[in-house]
Amino acid sequence: MTSQLLLDKVVLITGASSGIGAAAARVFAREGAIVVLAARRKDRLAELVDELRRAGQRAAYVVSDVAVAEQAAQAVEFAVSEYGRLDCAFNNAGIGGDRTPLHLMQDDVYDSVMDINVRGVWNCLRPEIAAMLAGGGGSIVNNSSVAGLVAIPAAAPYIASKHAVVGFTRAAADEYARQGIRVNAIAPGTTRSEITADWFARNPGLEDLVNSLTPQGRSAAPEEIAETAAWLLSDRCPFLTGAVVPVDGGFVNQ
Template sequence: MITGASSGIGEAAARLFAQQGAAVSVMARREERLRALAEEIEAAGGRVLVTVGDVTAPADVARAVDATLAAYGRVDAAFNNAGWGSVGTPLHETDDADFERVMDVNVRGVWNCLKRQIPVMVAQGAGAIVNTCSTAGSFATGADASYVAAKHAVLGLTRAAAAEYGERGVRVNALMVGSTRTELMEGAMSRVPGLEEAAVARAVQRRLADPAEVARAALWLCGDGASFVTGAAVPVDGGCSAV
């Protein structure tokens, strides 16, 4: 199950997981984008299920989990990736409504997913969850303060869930993602002068990530190759957290 699969990292992950033989279940709000992706995956011989919904709505998340179970009988892995932030607004100029929206999508969205995915995985006796966090989940990145706070909370939820359900076979990890060339980042770079240059300068690899590079890390964390990895904050950031 992959949330935020209508663009960027989630879309790349849906393609990659399907190529690797996973039956995928994708969720986001933009139906046309999800249907186009599903057509592409099916044309390549993959299995895909589409749920149009909002991760901030518990009923939508429950519908996606239930539909996945009904279609496939299990939820082996979940990539809770939907997120949003409005990079570049100073804290004192941020609307309260924007703060609430950022917390809602990033924190409540992951919360809603964990609440509904974990019981399924506990019943199976196995499961792997990957939450999309950010370098903004470890330190202040110059992104907006609400986004930094929200991604710190996503890391907190990840660690708490890993600690609580490790004995019951459920692994929960966070990807600490650095600047990645997606709609979210392209939008921010077009609004904020110098943002792209600053992002490139922060990464020791001196470039932004391609969404597929983040998707490959998610695939590894969801698979048996990461069987003894849980509660981890895994950097996929071109080395920017190393310096």
């Protein structure tokens, strides 16, 4: 039997109440992790933790808005106080924003996308790294997007935000490599999550168009993205840091 990837690792997951984050909670817990789930929706977090515990897995949750620095820090503090350390973190929380031409984009859309997708990662990285330095090392995966590697139409703030996540990943990886902290990112392609479902609902025909541009001809299940994050967080790739791994059905390879 193959050993579990994340056996006994204490892992914080942000944006854990739905989509890729909820899938990550299930995948990481199945791989032996002690998962600490953070998001804004208490009811969903409670339901998911109850599901995991009924399956005999170890899980807890903390209500946290990553756009607020104090709440992001409190999520890390909760993990450390509950389990004595923080081994890994999956900075997954994010939003998609509107699909609107750049010259028509409103400031409030820009602000909300940047607050969650960029400031949220910034707010999480600082206390996570501090906790891992105190614990002798760790592993972090940031959730970017293929939009962090290439441009897509009518989504300028989202593209800028996901490029910033790539920049944070590379900067932190370089800065803390000698202190035992690995920092990588994933760049998912189109994934069947609430964000993309909302985009597709507001833009008829978009899903078929996106799938036609993907060599595999389909979108990903959230679990497929979570599986890659689990491997990156694990000790199976100890010499890998500063990488941005596309999980996109070949989209950026064209």
